[in-house]
Amino acid sequence: xxxxxxxxxxxxxxxxxxxxxxxxxxxxxxxxxxxxxxxxxxxxxxxxxxxxxxxxxxxxxxxxx
Numbered sequence: 549x550x551x552x553x554x555x556x557x558x559x560x561x562x563x564x565x566x567x568x569x570x571x572x573x574x575x576x577x578x579x580x581x582x583x584x585x586x587x588x589x590x591x592x593x594x595x596x597x598x599x600x601x602x603x604x605x606x607x608x609x610x611x612x613x
Contacts, residue, residue, distance in 0.1 A: 549573075551604035553595045557611045558584070564591035564612065568598055588613060 552569040566583040583594040595606050 551602040553582070553599045553602070553604045553606045554609060555591050555595050555606065555612050556609035560585070561611075564588055566591050566594045566598065568602065568604070 550571045552571070554567045554569055556565055556567075557563075558565050563585045564583070564587070565581065565585065568580045568582050569577055570580070571577040582598050583591055586594070598604065599606050
């Protein structure tokens with residue numbers, strides 16, 4: 549399985565969400581929320597911890613600093 553940690557803007561456009569995405573070799577995947585409606589600093593902290601645990605790449609969606 550391959551893992552990605554995705555940081556994206558929350559709908560209020562002031563805070564961030566962090567998700568862990570798991571992809572199987574057949575193309576199927578799942579998403580698991582790791583942080584919701586948090587500050588940028590907290591989003592980075594959660595993303596780095598999750599990426600280290602799952603040996604995953606951190607992906608910042610459009611609009612994320």
